[in-house]
Amino acid sequence: MSLVSTTQHNGFTFDPSTAPENSKFKPPSWVKCDPVTLIDPRTTNGFGDPWDWRKPTFRGIDLTRTDPRVKVKHYEIVCPNPDNKIAVVDVNILDSTGRQPYRGDVLIKGKHIVSVGKKLSQEDLTGARIFEGKGRTLMSGMVDAHAHFTWTNASSLDALDVMETEEHTLFSARSARTFLDCGYTQCFGAASAKERIDVAIRDAINNGDIPGPRLLANGKEIAPRNGALVPGITAFADSPEETRKVIREHVEKTKVDNIKLSMSGEEITERLRAEDTTFDDESVAAAVEEAHSLGVRVCAHARSDESIMQCLQYGVDVIYHASFISDATMDALEVQKNRVYVAPAINWLYATLNDAAAFGFPRTKAETVGYKRELEVAIAGLKEMYRRGIKILPGGDYGFAWTPHGTYRDPELFVKLLGMSPMDVILAATALGGELMARPNELGKVQPGYFADLILVRGNPLEHIDILSNQENIDVIIMNGRVHKSAPEDGRI
Known part of the structure; x- marks a missing residue:
């Protein structure tokens, strides 16, 4: 199936000047194809406090920079043989610095890259496991910024809750391995269907008990009782005080790295629509304050314009979806682009529209409930974000029957639907991943001193980005300096 939509006018198959009943969304300039202007007239936030989107602050915190109270934990994965050597010789190196691929050798000792580019000597190669380039590309492993190990390839949202804990944990371990099998060496947890599974999987990976990517773990997503997308996988919070209590339990008892707020609806529910906003301002502010004071970041399911603006006014760190964003909110997001990451999960919209029929x-x-309209509005907004230099990362709600684990294709969709350049997509999937994991000098690049989390790809993804959508095109996967996958003919001693 083609990844490009059918006949469109200015990118839309609907009249962008019209909207469904009860819609609050007014088509922004990039939807109407009008000139972009700075139009936000608001001078106060939801508390009535002064709000200047050009110089955004909240209670003394500068919202253009990461809150200094946030302290992301740097986990180490066990390296059983620190003297182990791996060499990749005469390979095309795509180093994620923005430089075009170049021929050279790469040497790994233990779990780190120690040499990139220069021809390795016989002394370097002695005792090493050697992989020959043979026209292939060596690049950093990728990131999924919106990862759900516990999403069970279910055929509905409610079915995410039915698996018993023991089987659910085993499934999640397989999901972790599947991410790694597909070349994803970094995952930012976006919610766990059960309280501790993300944390247990993270610790098992770090201890070397199971294979998987580096993981920052999440707990159950948090929502008001009348705003939960799936009650069975939700921790409820109906007030600022209850929100703080739930977050403290997540961080201090469950030991999560991230907090997830479910701040808007989802069209597939047909009761909470994408444009509906679930949290009041007081609870969002309380959530961010509590999480940041405990050193952890906040991510949010935020499709409605109102919920996206709440994220920006109160300091949410990672915004998921961001479909119905207005001119004013886009302006505010651009000002905060050095702090905020957007992981749109565009494949969820695309696949629900095109691939879900076989699953009922x-x-x-999908068109009737609004996914066709949301996909096209989201594409237009994301193109505008890309134009403005906002950080857009791959990762996207994989783990439903029509988006099963192992079918990760965000880089391909970013090029074909959003018009991003292949190089910018590779940088988003690798170097930006290192930033998101709060280890920009250790993860996401092929550079000396970085962790040896690498993939050897058949071909050049800058010419054919879709090769990254099929794990069969990834011949060798090295994680933390250990060979996770290789072909029988690769890796002579």
Whole structure:
């Protein structure tokens, strides 16, 4: 199936000047194809406090920079043989600095890269496991910024809750391995269907008990009782005080690295729409304050414009989806682009529209509830974000029947739907991942001193980005200096 939509006018198959009943969304300039202007007239936030989107602050915190109270934990994965050597010789090196691929050798000792580019000597190669380039590309492993190890390839949202804990944990371990099998060496947890599974999987990976990517773990997503997308996988919080209590339990008892707020609806529920906002301002502010005071970051399911603006006014760190964003909110997001990451999960929208029919959700139904409209509005908004230099990362709600684990294709969709350059997509999937994991000098690049989390790809992803969508094109995977995958003919001693 083609990844490009059918006949469109200015990118839309609907009249962008119209909206469904009860819609609050007014088509922004990039939807109407009008000139972009700075138009936000607001001077106060939801508390009535002064709000200047050009110089955003909240209670003394500068919202253009990461809150200094946030202290992301740097986990180490066990390295059983620190003297181990791996060499990749005469390979095309895509180093994620923005430089075009170049021929050279790479040497790994223990779990770190120690040499990049220069021809290795016989002394370097002695005792090393040697992989020959043979026209292939060596690049950093990728990031999924919106990862759900516990999403069970279910055929509905409610079905995420039915698996018993023991089987659910085993499934999640397989999901972790699947991410790694597909070349993803970094994952930012976006919610766990059960309280401790993300944390247990993270610790098992770090201890060397199971294979998987580096993981920053999450707990159950948090929502008001009348705003939960899936009650069975939600921790409820109906007030600022209850929100703080739940977050303290997540951090101090469950030991999560991230907090997830479910701040807007989802069209597939047909009761909480994408434009509906679930949290009041007081609870969002309390959530961010509590999480940051405990050193952890906040991510948010935020499709509605109001919820996106709440994220920006109160300091949410990672915004998921961001579909219905207005001119004013886009302006505010641009000002905070050095602090905020956007992981749109564009494949969820695309696949729900095009691939869910075999699982009981036909295209006509998907269009009726609003996914066709949301996909096209989201594409237009994301193109505008890309134009403004906002950080857009791959990762996207994989783990439903029509988006099963192992079908990760965000880099391909970013090029074909959003018009991003292949190089910018590779940088988003690698170097920006290192930033998101708060280890920009250790993860996401092929550079001396970085962790040896590398993939050897058949071909050049800058010419054919879709090769990254199929794990069969990834011949060798090295994680933390250990060979996770290789072909039988690769890796002579």
